Amino acid sequence: MKPIQVNIKHLRTLKKMSQERLADELAWSRSMIGSYEEGRSEPPIDRLIDLSSYFSIPIDILVRNDLRKAKNTSFIEVGNKRVLFPVTVNEDNEDLIEIIPAKASAGYLSGYDDPEYIEQLQKIKLPFLPTGTHRAFPIKGDSMLPVKDGAFIVAKFVDAIADVKNGRTYIILTKDDGLVYKRVYIPEGDLVHLLLSSDNKSYEPYLIARENILEIWEFTCCINTQEYDEKELKLSSIMTMFQELKVELEAIKRL
Numbered sequence: 001m002k003p004i005q006v007n008i009k010h011l012r013t014l015k016k017m018s019q020e021r022l023a024d025e026l027a028w029s030r031s032m033i034g035s036y037e038e039g040r041s042e043p044p045i046d047r048l049i050d051l052s053s054y055f056s057i058p059i060d061i062l063v064r065n066d067l068r069k070a071k072n073t074s075f076i077e078v079g080n081k082r083v084l085f086p087v088t089v090n091e092d093n094e095d096l097i098e099i100i101p102a103k104a105s106a107g108y109l110s111g112y113d114d115p116e117y118i119e120q121l122q123k124i125k126l127p128f129l130p131t132g133t134h135r136a137f138p139i140k141g142d143s144m145l146p147v148k149d150g151a152f153i154v155a156k157f158v159d160a161i162a163d164v165k166n167g168r169t170y171i172i173l174t175k176d177d178g179l180v181y182k183r184v185y186i187p188e189g190d191l192v193h194l195l196l197s198s199d200n201k202s203y204e205p206y207l208i209a210r211e212n213i214l215e216i217w218e219f220t221c222c223i224n225t226q227e228y229d230e231k232e233l234k235l236s237s238i239m240t241m242f243q244e245l246k247v248e249l250e251a252i253k254r255l
Helices: 003-014 019-026 030-037 045-055 059-064 102-111 115-119 235-243
Strands: 075-078 081-084 097-099 134-138 152-157 169-174 178-185 193-197 206-209 213-224 248-250
Touching: 003 030, 003 045, 003 059, 019 030, 019 045, 045 059, 102 115, 102 134, 102 178, 134 213, 152 169
Parallel strands: 075 248, 097 134
Antiparallel strands: 075 081, 134 152, 152 213, 169 178, 169 213, 178 193, 193 206, 213 248
């Protein structure tokens, strides 16, 4: 049974739609829907595009992933669109995202450039991410509300400080402070510092010397874990949590 076959029926069922209703929505025939769901034929590329647009799910996800594992509490939110999506670990070890566990985040400063340290980290696969190297970093405190303590920021590696975009949010690794998540501003006429600002205005912005920055990671998405209690957020539970689709992935609007 191919993923596209079960996915059409599953997504239709989640929307509580009959084959006739979905056929009307897509301007197809009911028999066409039945043929695809029963595996008697497969939709050509133009109809895959129709399905992708209607359900707001990328074509490669529709044809490669079994979406029946997705539950109503599991989605990627981009703007006003919610996309059901199964989070899986890639068995081929391709494009995996390392998870920096909260209790070990202090050790990242000494291990960030150690291949053995990075290799032992738990890894997940989030296929909706853009190309590039990504990692998931734990957030502590309330300085970047609405991102709360215990959340994870998935961020993309930035090759050079010159690529930093004024006013965007970044995970920054510094020699003195370790990992911090801040909104970054480029002071006019200052080629030596960056200004790090918290979205929670109870915290004062501060300057940091560029020479003290070891790594910069640009925000891609936030994984909220606030619905879990402390014992569920142990390192041994993080992978299970992702795989069982019990997290909310939401893209936060960039100002």
